[in-house]
Amino acid sequence: MAQRRRRLEAEPLCRRCKERGIITASTVPDHIKPLALGGSDDDDNIRCLCKPCHDEVTAEQFNHRATIATDAEGWPVARV
Numbered sequence: 172m173a174q175r176r177r178r179l180e181a182e183p184l185c186r187r188c189k190e191r192g193i194i195t196a197s198t199v200p201d202h203i204k205p206l207a208l209g210g211s212d213d214d215d216n217i218r219c220l221c222k223p224c225h226d227e228v229t230a231e232q233f234n235h236r237a238t239i240a241t242d243a244e245g246w247p248v249a250r251v
């Protein structure tokens with residue numbers, strides 16, 4: 172999706188990791204206020220995150236613990 176790619180190019184490093192002094196490539200454009208909670212799909216409601224951060228903030232936003240499985244190498248795998 173062109174918009175996703177454009178947003179990742181605009182913010183290539185995970186914002187949440189960067190705030191903690193960690194440099195991580197962003198892979199997921201995240202809605203700061205989730206669409207499901209009435210957020211907009213405008214660029215000013217978008218921050219780019221790495222997948223683990225995205226999973227964490229999404230779990231926080233929806234007020235439940237993330238149930239993230241990991242594969243043999245310890246990388247998180249998406250829930251289906």
Ligand SMILES: [Zn+2]
Nearest residue numbers: 185188221224
């Ligand atoms: Zn991150």
